[in-house]
Amino acid sequence: MEPRPLGLAEKAQRLLLRSMMALPERLQLLLAGGSSTRVDGLTLDADVQLLLLAMSFDDHPSYDDLTVAEVRQHIESGAAVASGEPIAMQRVEELSCAGADGELAARLYVPHACADGGGLLVYYHGGGWVVGSIDSHDQPCRFLAEKAGVKVLSVDYRLAPEHPFPAATDDALAAFRWALENAERLAINASRVAVGGDSAGGNLAASVSLRATRDGGPSPAFQLPIYPVTDLSARSESYRLFADGFFLTASQMEWYIRHYTGDRQQAVEDPSASPLLAEDLSGLPPAYVTTAGFDPLRDEGEAYAERLELAGVPVTLCRVEGQVHGFANTTQVSRGARQAMADAAAALAAAIA
Numbered sequence: 001m002e003p004r005p006l007g008l009a010e011k012a013q014r015l016l017l018r019s020m021m022a023l024p025e026r027l028q029l030l031l032a033g034g035s036s037t038r039v040d041g042l043t044l045d046a047d048v049q050l051l052l053l054a055m056s057f058d059d060h061p062s063y064d065d066l067t068v069a070e071v072r073q074h075i076e077s078g079a080a081v082a083s084g085e086p087i088a089m090q091r092v093e094e095l096s097c098a099g100a101d102g103e104l105a106a107r108l109y110v111p112h113a114c115a116d117g118g119g120l121l122v123y124y125h126g127g128g129w130v131v132g133s134i135d136s137h138d139q140p141c142r143f144l145a146e147k148a149g150v151k152v153l154s155v156d157y158r159l160a161p162e163h164p165f166p167a168a169t170d171d172a173l174a175a176f177r178w179a180l181e182n183a184e185r186l187a188i189n190a191s192r193v194a195v196g197g198d199s200a201g202g203n204l205a206a207s208v209s210l211r212a213t214r215d216g217g218p219s220p221a222f223q224l225p226i227y228p229v230t231d232l233s234a235r236s237e238s239y240r241l242f243a244d245g246f247f248l249t250a251s252q253m254e255w256y257i258r259h260y261t262g263d264r265q266q267a268v269e270d271p272s273a274s275p276l277l278a279e280d281l282s283g284l285p286p287a288y289v290t291t292a293g294f295d296p297l298r299d300e301g302e303a304y305a306e307r308l309e310l311a312g313v314p315v316t317l318c319r320v321e322g323q324v325h326g327f328a329n330t331t332q333v334s335r336g337a338r339q340a341m342a343d344a345a346a347a348l349a350a351a352i353a
Contacts, residue, residue: 006080013081021047021333040241042293045322045336063255075131083139084332087146098178100170105156107134109145119150119192119352122176126199128256129160129168140328147345150353153179160260165267172204173211192352194222198328202228206275209284222351223287226328228301230276232257232268236299246294248325253296276304281311288347293321
């Protein structure tokens with residue numbers, strides 16, 4: 001299965017993006033204004049700074065002025081442009097897995113350097129529980145599969161507002177359990193099944209880790225949250241520092257949360273939606289938590305890692321200082337994103353390969 005073909009405008013945008021991101025760092029910085037962007041003691045990567053400048057020229061309407069369908073199309077198109085040519089796999093298989101209320105579309109990635117009987121990463125795509133798909137996150141799954149040498153199962157969980165909380169987290173847990181029950185069919189070791197995802201998908205990975213453990217197991221062997229949402233109830237200092245101008249905005253996060261929870265306070269404060277609010281995180285799977293330095297979600301992701309450590313859970317926290325939210329989709333064009341995702345893949349390989 002290959003991603004959908006790009007339109008002419010998308011092809012032109014991809015060519016321009018690759019050309020900009022391939023320039024020497026000094027030239028990128030010169031084109032981006034001549035001086036580095038520094039906030040909170042951190043320096044934005046030059047290629048990211050140039051990319052954000054280019055994006056600022058696209059006067060795209062606020063999410064509040066668009067329909068959900070229009071926002072979804074915008075995200076899908078942007079992901080297709082940034083992802084680059086798909087990384088070749090030994091096999092990519094379209095299948096279905098059990099959700100909480102019916103079958104879900106899923107995609108299994110089998111990299112070339114992968115033997116049967118090894119580990120599996122169940123991956124939940126980002127997109128604020130409202131947008132995104134297994135197509136928009138095809139390349140991150142290919143990248144992790146190739147670099148870690150493990151199979152990846154990407155799950156197309158139900159989206160809000162058509163299916164508000166707890167549909168996504170219920171589907172995520174059901175898909176994890178389906179993978180365990182179908183270990184023979186997937187040719188994997190059921191004791192080496194990890195969960196991971198980016199942004200809202202990282203939230204779902206943390207939620208599955210918590211719920212599966214509190215239900216008495218079996219629990220994931222490992223969790224890989226990438227710039228995760230962990231607390232829908234509060235707005236940390238990083239929300240203020242990076243409210244606007246660094247790809248994901250504070251107002252967009254409010255839009256996502258509103259569509260996901262329907263402004264229901266009990267949903268916002270439920271640990272299944274906000275894992276950071278769980279009273280006890282002890283016994284959860286080992287974790288590798290990645291955050292981006294210039295991201296409204298930075299502080300809550302790091303707070304989750306700190307809570308895991310205090311609870312005695314083996315955890316590694318990696319702050320990718322010069323990156324913004326969404327870098328998992330830019331490994332083919334951004335040096336910093338490529339290294340950060342390679343580091344996450346190495347941690348995954350060490351845990352389950």
